[in-house]
């Protein structure tokens with residue numbers, strides 16, 4: 001067994017454990033293997049171990065890596081977990097099945113336009129900047145209801161919330177905040193938790209965990 005497959009199985013085991021130990025208010029979390037900067041060969045190692053969900057943070061890199069695989073018939077579910085610029089929306093709607101980073105009305109309008117044009121409807125999540133960090137994308141927690149209402153008014157369905165807690169801090173308050181917000185707004189999907197903290201995120205109800213280095217090894 002390759003190191004990557006071994007890592008994958010270990011992460012799967014820890015997810016199951018954390019889920020069983022937690023409140024189980026949601027389904028068993030979906031593991032997203034975050035393959036940014038990693039090769040197509042690494043992706044295939046994970047695919048051949050039966051894994052189907054992959055995450056990328058850049059549209060162009062994802063196109064290069066995954067379009068050829070799709071053309072060869074590999075079935076997979078692709079998640080955009082990085083910021084989306086409006087000039088990349090057409091490509092993103094064509095390629096991704098879930099977009100975790102909706103964070104402004106201008107992007108909502110561009111997505112609506114493209115989704116209707118292409119008749120392709122990726123699942124959408126709102127990214128929340130729970131730590132209010134200036135360098136980070138996402139709307140502030142108090143701005144989520146207004147953005148959600150704007151989406152609903154325009155006929156765009158939002159499935160959940162996503163956050164990236166500040167580095168070098170206990171992420172728990174951020175997971176709790178996001179979970180509370182999603183409950184208040186009746187949004188079923190919660191995208192939170194990365195290699196360092198996905199087990200914690202699951203205890204707060206994560207439905208998607210985004211794990212890169214714990215599967216593929218560190219990114220240099």
Ligand SMILES: *Cc1c(COP(=O)(O)O)cnc(C)c1O
Nearest residue numbers: 034057081194195210211212213
């Ligand atoms: C890179 C990235 C991850 C995965 O990070 P790891 O620490 O390698 O697990 C998860 N979410 C987002 C948004 C990322 O950009």
